[in-house]
Amino acid sequence: MTTTTPLAGKTATKPPVTEPPAPFLERFRVPGAFLLGALLLLGIAPLVLSDFRLSLLAKYLCYAIVAVGVSLAWGRGGLLVLGQGVFFGLGGYAMAMHLKLADAAVTGQTLPDFMQLYGTGDALPWWWKPFADPVFALAATVLLPMAVAALLGFFVFRRRVKGAYFAILSQALAAAFAIWLVGQQANTGGTNGLTDIQGFFGYALDDPVNQRMVYVVVAAVLLVLMAAARQLFVSRYGELLVAVRDSEERVRFLGYDPANVKLVAYVVAAGMAGLAGALFVPAVGIISPALIGVVPSIGFVIGAAVGGRASLLGAVLGAIAVAWTQSTLSDAYPAAWTYLQGLLFVVAVGFLPGGLASLVTVLRRKRRTHNPATEGAA
Amino acid sequence: MSGEGLTVRDLRVTFDGFTAVDGVDLDILPGDLRFLIGPNGAGKTTLVDAVTGLVRAGGSVRFGGEELLGRPVHRVARLGIGRTFQTATVFEELTVLQNLDIAAGAGRGPLTMLRRRKGVPEEVARALETTGLTDLRDRPAGVLAHGQKQWLEIGMLLVKDVRLLLLDEPVAGMSHDEREATGELLRRISGDRTVVVIEHDMDFMRSFARSVSVLHAGKVLSEGSVTEVQADARVQEVYLGRASEPEPAAVPVAEEA
Ligand SMILES: Nc1ncnc2c1ncn2[C@@H]1O[C@H](COP(=O)(O)OP(=O)(O)OP(=O)(O)O)[C@@H](O)[C@H]1O
Ligand SMILES: [Mg+2]
Numbered sequence: 001m002t003t004t005t006p007l008a009g010k011t012a013t014k015p016p017v018t019e020p021p022a023p024f025l026e027r028f029r030v031p032g033a034f035l036l037g038a039l040l041l042l043g044i045a046p047l048v049l050s051d052f053r054l055s056l057l058a059k060y061l062c063y064a065i066v067a068v069g070v071s072l073a074w075g076r077g078g079l080l081v082l083g084q085g086v087f088f089g090l091g092g093y094a095m096a097m098h099l100k101l102a103d104a105a106v107t108g109q110t111l112p113d114f115m116q117l118y119g120t121g122d123a124l125p126w127w128w129k130p131f132a133d134p135v136f137a138l139a140a141t142v143l144l145p146m147a148v149a150a151l152l153g154f155f156v157f158r159r160r161v162k163g164a165y166f167a168i169l170s171q172a173l174a175a176a177f178a179i180w181l182v183g184q185q186a187n188t189g190g191t192n193g194l195t196d197i198q199g200f201f202g203y204a205l206d207d208p209v210n211q212r213m214v215y216v217v218v219a220a221v222l223l224v225l226m227a228a229a230r231q232l233f234v235s236r237y238g239e240l241l242v243a244v245r246d247s248e249e250r251v252r253f254l255g256y257d258p259a260n261v262k263l264v265a266y267v268v269a270a271g272m273a274g275l276a277g278a279l280f281v282p283a284v285g286i287i288s289p290a291l292i293g294v295v296p297s298i299g300f301v302i303g304a305a306v307g308g309r310a311s312l313l314g315a316v317l318g319a320i321a322v323a324w325t326q327s328t329l330s331d332a333y334p335a336a337w338t339y340l341q342g343l344l345f346v347v348a349v350g351f352l353p354g355g356l357a358s359l360v361t362v363l364r365r366k367r368r369t370h371n372p373a374t375e376g377a378a
Numbered sequence: 379m380s381g382e383g384l385t386v387r388d389l390r391v392t393f394d395g396f397t398a399v400d401g402v403d404l405d406i407l408p409g410d411l412r413f414l415i416g417p418n419g420a421g422k423t424t425l426v427d428a429v430t431g432l433v434r435a436g437g438s439v440r441f442g443g444e445e446l447l448g449r450p451v452h453r454v455a456r457l458g459i460g461r462t463f464q465t466a467t468v469f470e471e472l473t474v475l476q477n478l479d480i481a482a483g484a485g486r487g488p489l490t491m492l493r494r495r496k497g498v499p500e501e502v503a504r505a506l507e508t509t510g511l512t513d514l515r516d517r518p519a520g521v522l523a524h525g526q527k528q529w530l531e532i533g534m535l536l537v538k539d540v541r542l543l544l545l546d547e548p549v550a551g552m553s554h555d556e557r558e559a560t561g562e563l564l565r566r567i568s569g570d571r572t573v574v575v576i577e578h579d580m581d582f583m584r585s586f587a588r589s590v591s592v593l594h595a596g597k598v599l600s601e602g603s604v605t606e607v608q609a610d611a612r613v614q615e616v617y618l619g620r621a622s623e624p625e626p627a628a629v630p631v632a633e634e635a
Contacts, residue, residue, distance in 0.1 A: 231492070231494075232492070234494050235491065235492050235493055235494055236479065236480075236483060236486065236490065236491045236492075236493065236494070236495055237491040237492055239472060239476050239479070239480055239495075240480055240483070240491070242469065242471060242472060243469045243472060243476075243477075243480050246469045246470060246471055246472070247467050247469060249467070250467045250468075250469070251480075252451045252452050252455070253430065253451060253452075253455050253460070253461060254452075254455060254460075254480065254481050254484055254534065254538070255452050255455035255456045255484030255485075255538065256452060256484050257452050
């Protein structure tokens, strides 16, 4: 603050006396938290959790991966992405199609089991064929959702569709995709989805050791994506994204095209949701329309809303907590969950837009505001 | 600096049959500090909106030999034309430094964008210096005082090396000292650049304008030096005659949305 320095010659050598401690802690806070998270997820959780609990955690972490993207697009970019189920589904189906084809190949068949049951002909639909190739299928789990998001985003953001309209459009897309999947039973497994998946690139999924391996992959992907998202948050792009959220018009007058800024966040979030869907398939063993339609699409953002959408860690922890609550509650009261989910969403968005993560900041700010000098003009 | 002036010819803006700007011609020379005055609803803001691509307009607006009409907003901005708004719009949740850095960065490549900002870019440091905001650079813009926000907005234009600044009522709501400081700031930045200021405050105009255009009902009523314009009988009638002497915390801001 007001450090009057009468002995200018002496103090000049070390002027910022008050600075050092904060940056030092700052510097190790984030990597420290990251290492702690890695230790918890990759070291401790596999040791202390049963096979069953660990595979449940793998499922929650898939939702957390979606939340990383939601935090970017919604938290930082202000895009209420209420249709992430579409991208999650594209990734999930791309992965499941490959695994079903691989399963069939093991038993010497050309058609996945459900096609033999409901199928009309005995030929594989043309759009299934490329998914037999593992490289194509893996790439598709991420690139397909990104391509769809890019196409959609291009038209939507350029036309300056915003706010509620964007959210409704996203929802409609999720609904349409789910309905289409149900209608195409012979090609997609319909309501049942793609189930009963046996192997994962040569590893039998009913072997608990391999299930643990899947968990480790999911956890590692989550950590890597969190690190990548964190880099985006603190980059110049991240600052620009917040600027677009705050005042799109202003950004435009500075010579940027906000549509492109939003598009990047939207497409990256879609890629993350796709990857989450792809990992969900070996972790849970199924992908179906019920997992990607309107209700799950809302579910994907609730965790982030509750935990704090603008905070990466808040969004991830929120997603895990909400998924855990859901699977605990929905067994006991299946109907109640849907209402609770809606209620959570409204409460979080309406009354605590920063989510639980903002409570920390609010409290911290309170503590700091002992000196009224920091309270400027609103 | 040749050919960098602003030339407006027969500019027309119509809103659902209502003509807000009605055939305006303007010639603003490079390095000028032009004040655009006129009663409420005269079409001043709309004129700036038209120049910056925010509203559709007929006629022609040329700057540095380039036609501006018909270009989208961000392309006009990239030609070195910047504006501020009647209500200061800065990015409230970002710091002063971040605000300026974003403003400076429209030409950055993707790789630079994906990296974290290291230190303070030179043009940002210069703008902080010019606007006197150096000490406040790590404050969120949302907590700045009204006048400081306006200076930040001007700073956000300076970092880009804009050649034409269009400022919409930059001193509205400012204290006397803030007005003086802003006037000095405008003096400093014009000369190298062309500055157009929309203003209601007559004292402020008298102290700092190099030339003046008076707008009334969408048309240019009078144009010239401060003395010439003040001597114009028509101007006195529609404008100066009425609300001549200043009430410091002036009326103008209140009614505009
Ligand atoms: N988007 C719009 N749609 C319809 N009419 C508009 C629109 N924008 C401005 N107008 C009208 O155009 C006229 C000129 O408005 P403008 O804002 O340019 O005035 P101004 O000279 O800036 O006034 P002030 O000094 O109050 O800021 C006003 O009558 C206003 O009501
Ligand atoms: Mg105006």
